[in-house]
Amino acid sequence: MATHIEGRKMFLAGEWVEGERWIDVTDPQDGTLIDRVPAATKEDMEACIEAAKSGAETSARMPVVERMHIIGKAAEYIVTNSEQYARIIAKESSKTIREARKEVGRAVETLRLSAEEARRITGETIPFDQSPGGIGKVGYYRRFPLGIIGAITPFNDPLNLVAHKVGPAIASGNAIIVKPATVTPLSALLMAQAFAHAGLPEKILSVITGRGGEIGDVLVEHPAVRMISFTGGVETGLAITKKAGLKKVGMELGSNSPVIVLQDADLDDAAASCVSGAFWAAGQNCLGVQRVYIEENVYDTFKTQFIERTERYIVGDKQSEITDMGPLITEKEAKRVEALVEEALAKGATLEIGGERDGAFYSPTVLTDVPEGCALATEEIFGPVVLLYRVAGLDKAIEQANAVDYGLQAGIFTKNLDHAHRAIEELEVGGVMINDSSDFRIDAMPFGGVKQSGLGREGVKFAIQEMTDTKVICFKLG
Ligand code: NAP
Secondary structure, three states: OOOOOOOOOEEEEOOOEEOOOOOEEEEEOOOOOEEEEEEEOHHHHHHHHHHHHHHHHHHHHOHHHHHHHHHHHHHHHHOHHHHHHHHHHHHHHOOOOOHHHHHHHHHHHHHHHHHHHHHHOOOOEEEHHOOHOOOOOEEEEEEEEEEEEEEEOOOOOHHHHHHHHHHHHHHOOOEEEEEEEOOOOHHHHHHHHHHHOOOOOOOEEOOOOOOEEEEEEEHHHHHOOOEEEEEEOOHHHHHHHHOOOOOOEEOOOOOOEEEEEEOOOOOOHHHHHHHHHHHHHOOOOOEEEEEEEEEEHHHHHHHHHHHHHHOOOOOOOOOOOOEOOOOOOHHHHHHHHHHHHHHHHHHOOOEEOOEEEEEOEOOEEEEEEOOOOOHHHHOOOOOEEEEEEOOOOHHHHHHHHHHOOOEEEEEEEOOOOHHHHHHHHHHOOEHHHOOOOOOOOOOOOEOOEOOOOOOOOOOHHHHHHHHHEEEEEEEEOO
């Protein structure tokens, strides 16, 4: 079946609905118009939540076998239409076609995992008689869906990050309303199309397009919405957390991930991993490598290898098979990155390579000698810029890696087990990759950060835990 987006419509409670106002969706590399989607109103959002109330009841009653079947069918629909899905991602987002194909494969994996995990939402028996007051009682606990999940997603993985919310929500018997990023709504609508094709009962899923600043509060503050599952920037995440009130919040936020390279590392492998981790999706990646701490006696060799690999990066047309890196999501974002680099250079940093902007494109950039006090040193860049630091050894590397407010993932390259274990113990992050960069994830692993990088965990099984409540059942024996 040919893939098409239901032209200029959003998916409200199982129906493709037009709006009265439009949002233009443009290709970031040249500004061409791809499509238009409705700019939903607050009233649209309220109607969506109202419908989701009965959607949540339908979802909770749906037998597990049916949930598994529908999610599996949605995954297969995406497989059948994978190239068209990838083309849309590579048009509306800043990903190249090769990056987009990988994301489609990951989204399929996320849905298949969700279908599988549905059968593992179990409880366990409780030995009540371990307390004197529990003698003569037997029972267990089970997990129940929360009801309505509000999902708010960013632009940088516009399909798979939607899959990470929709798959677990439906697997665990919830209804879900997705508010995708305004710049990349088409991939989220394609996800809705897959579920519509798979026969998901109406009202369980909505993908509502519109500006977060206009319609976000209705979703976040509504008492019927029992969880906000948010992926995006820290500022937005903090604002949402303050408004959400007494409901669960899942926060997958940003970072400025560190990688440590020790003298016994395989330097070639470390350079290759770090370059890929720094420039994947033009650096617009929450796990992107931003700060690399290199032990001093291998610093020069590593730096040379890193720059040589960066020089070979092909930046350009996203639809071309040979392109390694596309533009940033908007020219405004490219200018923001440019300004951050210029500030660091003015304060004494050294530009090793890159630092050039052309519209929304920003060249892969390597900086050294970045002084403390630059925004680049402590904030999330979210662009293709990486900072190399010379350090005396592991102690200093860990100290500097931890000296920021973020903590999503980190990497360390070493053959020394003791050093690897110290990094595991002492790095303040949600995941430590040994002999890999921070930019590693599979969709089944627990994923999330500490400090300002977030609250809670995704990764299908872990998202299901967040999207369910525990209920205790206790029988008093006669
Ligand atoms: P963003 O600006 O925070 O936007 C994320 C989402 O929030 C968008 O859908 C946005 O809608 C919405 N939003 C904005 N204001 C809102 C409000 N007042 N109420 C409700 N929703 C609102 O982030 P982004 O620029 O799209 O994404 C980049 C960030 O995401 C980076 O910081 C990155 O590190 C982080 N990220 C984290 C992870 C993770 O798993 N930890 C994964 C990927 C990305 P509009 O588009 O309409 O404004």
